[in-house]
Amino acid sequence: MFTPEGPTFRELAVQALSSVEHGYDLLAPKFDHTPFRTPDDILDPVGPLLARLGPFDRGLDLCCGTGAGLGVLREVCRERVVGVDISAGMLDVGREGHLKSGAGDDLGEGTAPGPPTDWVRADALSLPFGPVFDLVVSFGAFGHFLPRERPALFAEVHGVLRPGGRFAFPIMAPPRPGSAGYWVLLGFDSAMRVRNAVWRPPFVMYYRVFRLADVQEELSRAGFAVELYALPELGRRPDGSPRARLVVAERR
Numbered sequence: 001m002f003t004p005e006g007p008t009f010r011e012l013a014v015q016a017l018s019s020v021e022h023g024y025d026l027l028a029p030k031f032d033h034t035p036f037r038t039p040d041d042i043l044d045p046v047g048p049l050l051a052r053l054g055p056f057d058r059g060l061d062l063c064c065g066t067g068a069g070l071g072v073l074r075e076v077c078r079e080r081v082v083g084v085d086i087s088a089g090m091l092d093v094g095r096e097g098h099l100k101s102g103a104g105d106d107l108g109e110g111t112a113p114g115p116p117t118d119w120v121r122a123d124a125l126s127l128p129f130g131p132v133f134d135l136v137v138s139f140g141a142f143g144h145f146l147p148r149e150r151p152a153l154f155a156e157v158h159g160v161l162r163p164g165g166r167f168a169f170p171i172m173a174p175p176r177p178g179s180a181g182y183w184v185l186l187g188f189d190s191a192m193r194v195r196n197a198v199w200r201p202p203f204v205m206y207y208r209v210f211r212l213a214d215v216q217e218e219l220s221r222a223g224f225a226v227e228l229y230a231l232p233e234l235g236r237r238p239d240g241s242p243r244a245r246l247v248v249a250e251r252r
Contacts, residue, residue: 006033019201020144025089031066038068038139042170045233047075049246050168056134063124063141067094072137074114082118091119125152129160136167142210154222158251167249171212173237224249
């Protein structure tokens with residue numbers, strides 16, 4: 001699962017026994033060499049779909065980590081993109097890589113095209129912005145929020161979007177009960193629950209609590225109109241339904 005440049009087992013163990021914030025600070029220098037980074041296979045089909053829903057001026061990547069999803073925003077936003085994360089270490093690594101690539105900054109001739117990019121350290125449950133964004137995206141971060149925290153999270157997103165702005169994120173279909181993927185996710189979530197029951201501070205990361213039907217209802221309660229778009233590039237299940245969809249919630 002990991003490249004030679006990735007973290008050692010000991011480093012992962014130390015990270016897993018830390019808080020979410022400190023754990024990602026520790027993991028940040030090697031994060032992009034782990035399977036926890038959102039893969040390009042998921043990011044690539046999202047940009048063209050959002051481009052058809054745009055244009056957008058300002059975009060926010062919620063829980064951006066080292067910035068994998070910011071590339072999607074730079075494809076579809078014209079004025080400015082912002083990455084926000086609670087981990088200063090992840091932001092530092094992302095900012096450094098961004099500056100090395102020259103992507104989207106006013107660094108002179110020869111740099112990659114795209115709007116200016118800002119990196120902001122903040123808690124997703126207390127965002128330091130007004131309603132200034134046309135688009136908010138998030139990739140692979142919702143397992144860090146307990147179900148009881150999601151209404152507050154969605155209210156924060158609603159509050160930073162302009163009227164008519166959109167909140168978009170991919171969601172994978174759950175694995176079939178009894179399949180290998182089902183048992184892997186069940187085992188991981190069970191291990192995390194045991195860990196959090198016996199160790200402090202907690203490290204919240206659960207894969208099986210983010211259910212599409214629940215999320216649609218919570219988004220609607222937060223003031224969003226929700227649409228689903230298939231991502232056929234990510235394949236289909238045996239019954240023909242897509243393995244992944246893009247949830248697009250529009251602020252009413």
